[in-house]
Every structure is written in C-alpha cells, then in structure tokens.
Amino acid sequence: xxNDYLTLYVECYAGYRGEETPxxxxxxxxxxxxxxxxxxxxxxxxxxxxxxxxxxxxxxxxHDMNDNRWEMTLFEARPSL
Numbered sequence: 001x002x003n004d005y006l007t008l009y010v011e012c013y014a015g016y017r018g019e020e021t022p023x024x025x026x027x028x029x030x031x032x033x034x035x036x037x038x039x040x041x042x043x044x045x046x047x048x049x050x051x052x053x054x055x056x057x058x059x060x061x062x063h064d065m066n067d068n069r070w071e072m073t074l075f076e077a078r079p080s081l
Contacts, residue, residue: 005071010061022049022061025070032057048073 008027012020021040024033033054041048047063056078062071 005062005073008061008070008072010063010070020063022051022070025059025061025072027072032059 006027008025010022010025013023014020021037022034024031026032034051035054036052037049038052038058039048039050045064045066047065049061049063051059051061053059058074058076059072060074062073063069064071
C-alpha cells in the first residue's frame with residue numbers, strides 16, 4: 001500500500017545527546033532552510049517535527065526511525081496579504 005507522503009532529503013544537526021534536528025530539507029530542486037522548530041513529538045516508529053521554513057511555510061516532517069527515511073506530512077503556505 002502506497003502512502004500519500006512526500007519523501008525528502010533532510011540535513012540534520014545532531015546535538016550532544018545524538019538526537020537529530022532538521023536544519024534544511026530539499027523539495028525537488030528547492031532547498032528550504034529551517035528557521036525554527038516549533039514543536040516535536042514522538043510516535044512508536046516515527047519522530048515528528050513542526051518547522052517554519054525560510055519561505056514562510058509551516059511543515060510537518062517525520063522521520064521513520066526503522067527505515068531512516070524522512071517524509072513531509074503537512075505543508076501550510078504563508079498567508080498572503
């Protein structure tokens with residue numbers, strides 16, 4: 001069964017405890033810098049990060065710890081003025 005999530009390439013920073021935090025990710029040919037990690041939470045097989053990108057968008061990225069794969073599960077564009 002296929003999922004509806006977009007697989008991403010994510011560059012991370014590993015802190016002193018070894019936990020990886022997304023710093024930037026690639027969407028097709030675009031690189032988006034993570035300006036802020038707004039929230040993070042754990043599920044049994046995934047780690048989730050709600051981040052603000054340098055494009056003003058809000059993203060939820062999840063890391064499949066078993067397959068070491070990153071996916072985007074939500075994107076919300078910056079509201080236009």
